[in-house]
Amino acid sequence: MATLSINSIRKSFGTVEVLNNIDIEVEDGGFLVLLGPSGCGKSTLLSIIAGLENSSGGDILIGDRNVNDVHPKDRNIAMVFQSYALYPTMPVRRNIGFGLEMRKVDAREREAAVQRAAELLQIEHLLDRKPGQLSGGQRQRVAMGRAIVRNPDLFLFDEPLSNLDAKLRVEMRTEIKRLHDRLGTTTVYVTHDQVEALTLGTKVAVMKGGVIQQLADPETIYDRPANMFVAGFIGSPTMNFLSGMLEQGDGGLVLRHSAGALALGGLQQDVGAFVGREVTAGIRPETLDVGQGAAGLAGVVDVVEPTGPDTMVIVSVGGQLITARLGPKARPKPGDTLNLSVDTAAINLFDPTTGNRI
Structure with missing residues (x-):
C-alpha cells in the first residue's frame, strides 16, 4: 500500500487544455473517486496516474517515488477497466494468474495467489470455466481478481460498472466496497455516477472542464457543495x-x-x-x-x-x-x-x- 500525490498536473492536446493544475493527496488506504460528466478529464487523469498518458506538467508520486518517467509495468499498480479485457480462450484460473505467469512467478505461488483472490471474490467454482460461460458480473469479478493477485500499491478503476445492469451495479458496488475494506489498498476510481461516488469514496473530487470544483469527503460534498455545479451534479433528484x-x-x-x-x-x-x-x-x-x-x-x-x-x-x-x-x-x-x-x-x-x- 502507498500514498498517492498528484501535484500540479496539467494536460493539453494541442491548444485544448483538458487538465488544469490538479492537486490531490490520497492517504495510504484511501479511496479517491474522480467524479464528473463526460469530457471533464477524469479518465485522462487516471491514465496519467497509470503511466498510459504523459502529462504536460506536474508530478505523480506513489509513496515517496516520483513515477513521471517510470513505465506502467514498473509502477506496481493494477487497473480494472470498463471492458473486462479477458482472454476468451483461457479459463478463469489462467486469466487471473496470467500477469504473474508473465512475471515468471513460481507455479505453486501463482496458484495460491489465484486461489486466495477467487475465495475473496467468491468465484472458486468458476476457475475452470472460460469467460464466454460467465455473466457480466462474474467477468468483472475475474477482472478484479486479476488485479488483486498482483498485490499492488494502487488500484485504479476506470468506470468498471458501466456495462452492467442496474441490479448488478449495486451488487458489484457492494463487492468493491467490501474488497477495499478487507484489503485496504489505496484506490482511485473514475465514474460519472454520483451514487457510486458517495457510497464508495473516502474522498471525492468533482471535476468539470479539467478543473476540480470540490475535493472533500462525501458528506461535505453533499451537504455543503462548493458551488452550484457541484450542488446540481450531486443528488437524485438534483438540488x-x-x-x-x-x-x-x-x-x-x-x-x-x-x-x-x-x-x-x-x-x-x-x-x-x-x-x-x-x-x-x-x-x-x-x-x-x-x-x-x-x-x-x-x-x-x-x-x-x-x-x-x-x-x-x-x-x-x-x-x-x-x-x-x-x-x-x-x-x-x-x-x-x-x-x-x-x-x-x-x-x-x-x-x-x-x-x-x-
Missing part, C-alpha cells in the same frame, strides 16, 4: 434552486422570491454581506415536506411521480419548479395547491454571479 432577494426581516433573514417570502431562521451560513442582494437558495428535495411550518413554500402541483418508496412531486413556486421527495402515500394531484415546509438548516445559499457557495 432545487430558488432565486430571490436576501432581506433582513423583523424575525431574521428572509428570502423574498417570486411567490412570497421564505424565512431562513435555521440557516447555517454567515451571509450578512449579501443582505439586499440577489441570491440563489439550494434546497434538497428530501428537506421538503407537506405541512405548515414557520418556513415554507406554497405552489401549484405540476407533476406527480410515484417511485415506490417515495413520491416525487414537482411544484411550481411562482414559475420556479421545485421537486419535493415525499412519502410513498403522498398523492397530491396536478393543479392542487401544496404547502411545503422547509428544513432551513439544510439550505445552501449561492452567489448567482459566481455560482459559488456564499
